[in-house]
Amino acid sequence: MAKPKITLLPDIYFENVPKTLNMNIRSELYSTNEFTFAVAVILSAQATDKKVNEVTPELFRVAPTPDKMLELGIDKLKEHIRVISFFNNKATSIMKLATQLHGENSDDINYHFPQKYHNRNELMKLGGIGQKTANVVMNVLWNAPNIGVDTHVFRNAHRYGWVGESENTPEKVEEKLLKIIPQKYHAIVNHVMVLHGRYTCKALRPDCANCPVNKWCNAADKRI
Numbered sequence: 001m002a003k004p005k006i007t008l009l010p011d012i013y014f015e016n017v018p019k020t021l022n023m024n025i026r027s028e029l030y031s032t033n034e035f036t037f038a039v040a041v042i043l044s045a046q047a048t049d050k051k052v053n054e055v056t057p058e059l060f061r062v063a064p065t066p067d068k069m070l071e072l073g074i075d076k077l078k079e080h081i082r083v084i085s086f087f088n089n090k091a092t093s094i095m096k097l098a099t100q101l102h103g104e105n106s107d108d109i110n111y112h113f114p115q116k117y118h119n120r121n122e123l124m125k126l127g128g129i130g131q132k133t134a135n136v137v138m139n140v141l142w143n144a145p146n147i148g149v150d151t152h153v154f155r156n157a158h159r160y161g162w163v164g165e166s167e168n169t170p171e172k173v174e175e176k177l178l179k180i181i182p183q184k185y186h187a188i189v190n191h192v193m194v195l196h197g198r199y200t201c202k203a204l205r206p207d208c209a210n211c212p213v214n215k216w217c218n219a220a221d222k223r224i
Contacts, residue, residue: 004164005161006162007159008219010160014181014185023188027191028195030052030053033112034137035065035113036111038126040056041133042129043055043056043094047084055084059080062080065106066102066107070102077091093128094128096126097126118142131174135148135174140191143187145189150170152198152201153177153189153190153197156201157176157177163176205223
């Protein structure tokens with residue numbers, strides 16, 4: 001199988017795109033501590049950050065810690081997140097997460113994950129946390145060089161020729177990106193590609209006229 005044709009060099013992309021983004025904001029999801037951020041990421045699966053942010057301020061006001069989430073209970077949790085897709089399954093995952101985190105530090109309003117969970121394999125043993133969620137949590141909270149491959153990252157990795165047809169799962173895309181993108185950028189890949197893909201290099205109508213890497217990009221669907 002032929003190698004994909006690279007239409008935008010990773011070095012050029014990660015040297016220029018971050019200059020147009022707020023790099024102090026690691027995620028647009030609302031959260032109040034490490035526990036609530038993990039919950040927000042779980043809720044964001046197949047849902048927009050905007051929709052999640054509509055319900056989480058009130059949810060995290062009453063249930064900002066694992067202990068408070070357990071006190072809230074699954075039925076009331078479902079009432080808070082009913083407008084989110086797959087809310088029943090997500091509520092079950094969140095309650096499992098809260099149960100597993102019950103104990104150390106679990107009633108602290110400034111909750112931090114115990115150090116053992118700063119490891120992807122251990123983090124993925126928690127309720128609702130698969131590889132993508134673990135990557136996002138570790139990248140945002142602890143600056144780990146993991147790439148959470150969401151729809152924006154997946155789409156534009158293919159658009160720029162960084163991955164090919166054989167990289168057809170988030171796991172395969174992450175593996176290839178970690179090889180093709182210089183290591184010095186790994187900690188910002190997820191943040192940069194998500195925001196750039198969400199607001200500029202969009203799926204159907206990319207805003208090429210206002211893209212900071214427009215003059216270097218030769219993507220097939222470039223609009224200018």
